[in-house]
Amino acid sequence: MSRKKIVAANWKLHKTPSEGRAFANEFSKIVAQIYAPTSQTETKEKGSDQPPQVIVFPTATGLESLIQAAGEATNKAAGALPIFEIGAQNCFFENSGAFTGETSPKILADMGAKHVLVGHSERRVIFKETNEWIAKKVKAAQSCGLTPMLCIGETLDERKSNKTFDVLKLQLIEGLKLLDKNMPFSLAYEPVWAIGTGQVATAALANEAHSFIRQELARFSLGDLSYTSILYGGSVKPENAKELIQMPEIDGFLVGGASLDPKSFAAIVAAVQK
Ligand code: PGA
Helix, strand or coil, rough: CCCCCEEEEECCCCHHHHHHHHHHHHHHHHHHHHCHHHHHCCCCCCCCCCCCCCECCCCHHHHHHHHHHHHHHHHHHHCCCCCEEECCCCCCCCCCCCCCCCCCCCHHHCCCCCCCCCHHHHHHCCCCCCHHHHHHHHHHHHHHHCEEEEECCCCCCHHHCCHHHHHHHHHHEEEEEEEECCCCCCCEECCHCCCCCCCCCCCHHHHHHHHHHHHHHHHHHCCCCCCCCCEEEECCCCCHHHHCCCCCCCEEEEHHHCCCCCHHHHHHHHHCCC
């Protein structure tokens, strides 16, 4: 199985549902050219150069209308692949109960979401999510048919004190403890110091971290995880996407700020497609 290329938009706490629909409208027009049926047939025949999978992670309250907009965009393009799929930025690990304010993976799946981010550094740092919770969320998401994207990454202090690889290893081992390797999942390496700072990791540094992650995955007793897509996240822009995607271990991007504008997000998708 070859590694899938993925480009994902993490909107964080941005965009109202109507702003999300306006984005979907404009983005799908631009990106439909990349996903045009003719080029799809050609790429399918070539067998290797598939268009990247595009995922948008809106706010929880923006999910419903964006799921509808994504469906309409795909129907309009009449392509074989969805123009973009939708995921949630977070979920709880129980499906129901006395958990005020939470959203369950069962609800997300019922709404038509296909993916969920788990363990984003903002969840870890601001909302104090532990690796134990993160592992449970990965499991709960998979058992409802959602594809979890586990986010891992070191802080600046951890990098400065040479703890990067220890941190990544721990977040991986603990976060994937309850993983069902027969169900889809992906990983995003997001150095915390690069998120929202404009300070992107160099291509070499990101590739080094990705190759460490891949090496650790190979050590897991879970079996062959070599098909796992590993995305880079942290200040990705159209200007740096081309260089980063050339790196052998980088399979795509998780994009925050630059995903809010349909043109710049589409330019990143195009960079990955080339
Ligand atoms: P950024 O955010 O692209 O704005 O750095 C990435 C993320 O937090 O996923």
